Amino acid sequence: MQKAAPLTKLILTVFVTIWAIMLQSIPALAILIAAQLLILILSKVSAGIYKGVASLFIFAFLLGGLQYVFSNDIILSVVTALKMTAMTLVFAILLATTRMQDLSAALVTQCRVPYEYAFMLTAALRFIPDLLTESKAIQEAQACRGFSPGGNPITRLTSFMAIIKPLVLKSVSRSETMALSLELRGFGSKKNRTFGSNVALEVRDYAMLALMTAITISLILVRF
Amino acid sequence: MELKKPDLEMTVYETKKGGQYRWVTITTLLLAIGAILHLISPSIAGVTPNWTIAMYCLAINLTKPTRGQAFGIGLVAAAIxxxxxxxxxxxxxxxxxxxGALVCAIIVSLSLKMTIGNLNLKPAISTFLTTLVSGMIFVTILKVVMSLPLSVYLYGMIPFVFGVGVLNAAITQILYFPAQKLFNLQGGSHDSNNN
Amino acid sequence: MTAITIDQFSYAYKNNQKVLDNINAVIEEGSFTAVIGPSGAGKTTLCLAIAGAVPHYYGGSLSGNVLVNGMSVRDTTMPDLAQTVGTVLQDYETQLVTMTVEEEVAFSLENIGLDRGQIATCVKEALAKVGLTGFERKEVSALSGGQRQRLVIASVLAANPKILVLDEPTSALDPEGTESIYQLLSDLNKQYSITIVVVEHETAKILPYADQFILINGGKCLQSGYPAKVLTYMWKHKIYTEAIPPLWQLKLTLEDKTGFQFADWKNEDDAASELRKLIQKEASISA
Structure with a gap:
């Protein structure tokens, strides 16, 4: 799956979502999920991905449970849980097998997303680990000053705000440096932006797209 | 003072030409913060604030982007x-x-003043409505796509959306003033609305 | 050839007091210049003026001019200037905006629309210059402070600038990290004849590498030239003396007390070898 173009995988997420909405039977949905798990295994994704997948299953189970409590319809609840799993699993495939820079190149050059937005996405992901470290440092500093999480909900929220406020303010001031550095590096210059990644579709991709279309058409024919 | 040539000969670059990507960088960092808060946030009486919405509302209140830009910000927020x-x-x-982001940008751009005394309540109001709209759309899609029963929708989800809306509004309002002060100090946005 | 000419340059940020007041200085091509002075002296603003961020980003008002490779910063846009001057801002962490090392270096090249082949070549060369070959696929967030600083330098070098301006590049680094960054800059200066301009308030750190000091205080350029000349000036006029490296405080004190003239020590080894020779000479005379 790593070899498929990012665009192909983006389209796959749309198709899988459509299939999951159309399918109503438990076996059919189970096949869809099994097929996706098989793809994950064949793509030899890292172990961390499976942790995310496990939490998807738990969430789907909870949603099904919630529905069962309200409707007492076990079949419907299982279908809901399976649909949920099928729809989210495909995103795990997309993200586990695609590098973010290739995805961003595909979004901009093939899906015509303006570059600013693709930039925001990848840059935000780049800063998440740094901000997480920073937030831990602030949390520890607060703990040293005798801050303790607990008490009633209102005090809990206020004490949590004591962590968020410095984080937000520091980011506001950093955003100035970042905006300056973007301009120094020619961000948003009028010329057409290029990308270092090659995301062009190949024969393999066209074959996959044809297969996906065929599956969708046959599903429509079966249902109506 | 000693006699010096007057400063009149200094060329004045009155308009700040730079900073045109400030809305991009501030949104990027705030959305990143929103994403980590998802991971470390406590829940308040069983309801967790939706940090992503709170953060893009804060970004939109600070930078006042166009409607098109706000729409894009919402897409990025979902994608992150x-x-x-x-x-x-x-x-x-x-x-x-x-x-949701579009709703927020529209409320922010309204010339209507939303104040109690000297207190500008636009951040809280825009965030509350944004959370409501965004939350309602989300649970409605979820209901339709998952064919959830009406009771789950009416008694489980809608009250939850309101609860999150109130929390988000409080958070954005509290963060807005110090953030805006700092933002304006650094030259602020291209148009400095005096609200 | 002069790389940068600062000609009667004054500048004030919007609605603010003058930060730079009638600065005159010349930076020769291929030199390694350190801008020194106490904090708030206007060092960063001077850097920003060379990069064109003053006045193009910050607005404000100015008189005089800064010429970079003959181009006036008044009439040249920031991205155009960036082809000649690479700038590393003080908060360099914030300059890193992509997920992986190779994307970071490619970023500015992609922005100006180079084709894929050229980008790959430039990225490879730039990473080699800073010693980060093999780190292409690494995530930026997994790098150490020193590696991040190298990456920022590589991302600026990718555009092949003739001049490199760095604002306090080692303020967040430990002593070893600092030394290795300055060694790197010194190598870039010698091997590729890139003109280097560094803002540094710790004069001792930069003394072994710089061939010119520009002393700024209160927005005025008090002295520029050989480090020895500037340090002696600071000593004689009691200006910002706390920044004179301990070694030089010793040298200048000894000169004052003994009437000897020592060589321009760049580090402790220089001092030790000269003093040793001197002692041997004294000993042979008295013997």
Whole structure:
């Protein structure tokens, strides 16, 4: 799956979502999920991905449970849980097998997303680990000053705000440096932006797209 | 003072030409913060604030982007949650967040003053309505797509959306004033609205 | 050839007091210049003026001019200037905006629309210059402070600038990290004849590498030239003396007390070898 173009995988997420909405039977949905798990295994994704997948299953189970409590319809609840799993699993495939820079190149050059937005996405992901470290440092500093999480909900929220406020303010001031550095590096210059990644579709991709279309058409024919 | 040539000969570059990407950088960092808060936030009486919405509302209140830009910000906000948290239903977010961000940008751009005394309540009001719109769209899509029973929708989800809305409004309002002060100090946005 | 000419340059940020007041200085091509002075002296603003961020980003008012490779910063846009001057801002962490090392270096090249082949070549060369070959696929967030600083330098070098301006590049680094960054800059200066301009308030750190000091205080350029000349000036006029490296405080004190003239020590080894020779000479005379 790593070899498929990012665009192909983006389209796959749309198709899988459509299939999951159309399918109503438990076996059919189970096949869809099994097929996706098989793809994950064949793509030899890292172990961390499976942790995310496990939490998807738990969430789907909870949603099904919630529905069962309200409707007492076990079949419907299982279908809901399976649909949920099928729809989210495909995103795990997309993200586990695609590098973010290739995805961003595909979004901009093939899906015509303006570059600013693709930039925001990848840059935000780049800063998440740094901000997480920073937030831990602030949390520890607060703990040293005798801050303790607990008490009633209102005090809990206020004490949590004591962590968020410095984080937000520091980011506001950093955003100035970042905006300056973007301009120094020619961000948003009028010329057409290029990308270092090659995301062009190949024969393999066209074959996959044809297969996906065929599956969708046959599903429509079966249902109506 | 000693006699010096007057400063009249200094060329004045009155308009600040730079900073045109400030809305991009501030949104980027705030959305990143929103994503990590998802991971470390406590819940308040069983309801967790939706940090993503609170953060893009803060960004929109600060930078006052155009409607098109706000729509894009909403798309990015939805997309960031796919790899970082376990977004339960990505395509639902990809519809609800852009609409929410658009609502927020429209309220922010209204010339209508929303104040009590000297207190500008626009951040809280825009965030509350944004959370409501975005949340309602999301749970409605979820209901339809998952064919959830009406009772789950009416008694489980809608009250939850209101609760999150109130929390979000409080958070954005509290963060807005110090953030805005700092933002204006650094030259602020291209148009400095005096609200 | 002069790389940068600062000609009667004054500048004030919007609605603010003058930060730079009638600065005159010349930076020769291929030199390694350190801008020194106490904090708030206007060092960063001077850097920003060379990069064109003053006045193009910050607005404000100015008189005089800064010429970079003959181009006036008044009439040249920031991205155009960036082809000649690479700038590393003080908060360099914030300059890193992509997920992986190779994307970071490619970023500015992609922005100006180079084709894929050229980008790959430039990225490879730039990473080699800073010693980060093999780190292409690494995530930026997994790098150490020193590696991040190298990456920022590589991302600026990718555009092949003739001049490199760095604002306090080592303020967040430990002593070893600092030394290795300055060694790197010194190598870039010698091997590729890139003109280097560094803002540094810790004069001792930069003394072994710089061939010119520009002393700024209160927005005025008090002295520029050989480090020895500037340090002696600071000593004689009691200006910002706390920044004179301990070694030089010793040298200048000894000169004052003994009437000897020592060589321009760049580090402790220089001092030790000269003093040793001197002692041997004294000993042979008295013997």
């Amino acid at each position: 949650n796919i790899p970082t948290s376990k977004a339960a239903f990505p395509y639902g977010n990809l519809v609800s967040e852009p609409v």
